[in-house]
Amino acid sequence: MPSLSTCSVLPVQVQLQTQTTYRGITDCMVKTYHHESPLGFVKGMSFPIASIAVVNSVLFGVYSSALQVLTATSHQERRAQPPSYTHVFIGSCTGGSCRPFMLLSLQAYCLAPFDLIKVWLQNQTEEPKGKSGSPPPQYQGPVHCAASVFQAEGPRGLIRGDCALTLRDNPTLGIYFVTYKWLCRQFTPDGQNLSSGTVLVAGGFAGVTSWVTATPLDVIKSRMQMAGLRQRVSARREGLGVFFQGLSINSARAFPVNAVTFLSYNYLLHSRG
Numbered sequence: 001m002p003s004l005s006t007c008s009v010l011p012v013q014v015q016l017q018t019q020t021t022y023r024g025i026t027d028c029m030v031k032t033y034h035h036e037s038p039l040g041f042v043k044g045m046s047f048p049i050a051s052i053a054v055v056n057s058v059l060f061g062v063y064s065s066a067l068q069v070l071t072a073t074s075h076q077e078r079r080a081q082p083p084s085y086t087h088v089f090i091g092s093c094t095g096g097s098c099r100p101f102m103l104l105s106l107q108a109y110c111l112a113p114f115d116l117i118k119v120w121l122q123n124q125t126e127e128p129k130g131k132s133g134s135p136p137p138q139y140q141g142p143v144h145c146a147a148s149v150f151q152a153e154g155p156r157g158l159i160r161g162d163c164a165l166t167l168r169d170n171p172t173l174g175i176y177f178v179t180y181k182w183l184c185r186q187f188t189p190d191g192q193n194l195s196s197g198t199v200l201v202a203g204g205f206a207g208v209t210s211w212v213t214a215t216p217l218d219v220i221k222s223r224m225q226m227a228g229l230r231q232r233v234s235a236r237r238e239g240l241g242v243f244f245q246g247l248s249i250n251s252a253r254a255f256p257v258n259a260v261t262f263l264s265y266n267y268l269l270h271s272r273g
């Protein structure tokens with residue numbers, strides 16, 4: 001289920017979270033455009049885009065399997081007998097008690113190296129390749145970045161921030177699917193089928209809600225990936241707002257992306273009959 005979302009996301013958001021030099025989104029976007037051309041807005045995205053199809057397939061596939069295990073019902077039966085919100089939450093969170101749920105933990109560990117490389121590349125604010133007189137970027141691309149990290153820090157270096165990533169993803173995946181299910185039930189009159197419009201709106205708000213709850217840990221995760229615990233997030237020095245850096249631009253992305261993601265999921269689910 002490819003989707004242009006990335007599991008965390010836009011270079012502007014990552015730079016706002018990890019660098020204290022910008023005065024806000026506009027300042028960051030103007031400087032990114034002037035220093036790095038429009039390509040600066042998509043740097044570091046090759047790995048996330050290449051991996052998101054696998055990540056989303058694991059996420060939605062294991063979620064459906066987990067619900068089947070928890071409720072002992074098939075997808076068709078669940079249309080008539082919807083699962084409880086508790087089952088939806090447990091089924092979508094990693095770390096469930098039953099073996100099929102452990103696969104969701106892999107979603108975070110599969111993600112960690114891709115996410116680390118994305119954050120490092122998106123924080124690389126040197127001049128772009130080929131600009132006259134500018135020094136070449138430190139990393140030539142995701143593979144070079146991965147090799148450099150592995151050479152300097154070994155395999156552990158590639159999963160730096162994985163604990164924060166797992167703590168960020170686990171509960172927010174539960175919130176993601178429960179929000180979606182709750183909104184679908186609120187906007188679908190009894191006895192009527194789920195409409196595409198309802199799926200789009202519910203999916204969009206589910207994505208935004210999950211990122212509102214995930215952003216504080218996302219900021220900590222990005223800081224850990226960039227410089228380990230040496231660059232602690234200091235609420236005292238930077239204000240509590242630091243834990244929600246990048247949320248607005250990420251929400252603007254997350255709404256349409258997750259609306260389409262859930263529409264695709266529903267289409268695939270119902271095309272199976």
Ligand SMILES: CN(C)C(=N)NCCC[C@H](N)C(=O)O
Pocket residue numbers: 005006007008168169172173176207210211214254257258
């Ligand atoms: C860490 N968080 C908030 C989540 N995993 N939320 C659910 C999926 C988000 C979707 N892949 C996106 O990139 O918006």
